[in-house]
Amino acid sequence: MAENIRLEVVTPQKSVVSEDVQIVVAPGTMGEFGVLVGHTPFLTTLKLGTVRYKDAGGTERYIFVSGGFAEALPDKVTILAESAERRTDIDAERARTALERAQQRLAEKRDDIDFVRARAALERAMHRLSVAETRKTM
Ligand code: ATP
16 A cells, blocks of 8 residues: 655644645645655645545545645645634534625625625635535535
């Protein structure tokens, strides 16, 4: 069996994942990419999306990431994200509230609303909900 690779997912607040895994698939801004042990080193930015990995026991796991950076080395993948949560740690109720708040802000069309910020909050909330509620979210 192939060797495992170390996966570290870190936010400014905490370490979200630190474990040996079989494969990591992440949402690069240039497209989704997969990393196995022995991968050629590279650095990329990430878009908002889902990091998937197969843990050492072969179970598929899902992490919401709000975008950030990934560094792949032959024996390690490090993901630095502004925010990240394991699927099982996502508070769906909180995401629904954030979604409604963002939708209201966008619907009001007031001049003092930061449209880009509201749109980004909306996308985070929608994706959190899709990760929390779907096992096979990409
Ligand atoms: P909210 O308006 O609910 O704070 P947000 O999208 O603005 O949502 P972020 O700025 O992405 O939140 O994240 C702030 C912190 O809260 C991060 O540590 C993030 O992991 C956590 N967080 C945000 N939403 C959720 C959620 N629905 N479930 C679990 N943790 C969350």
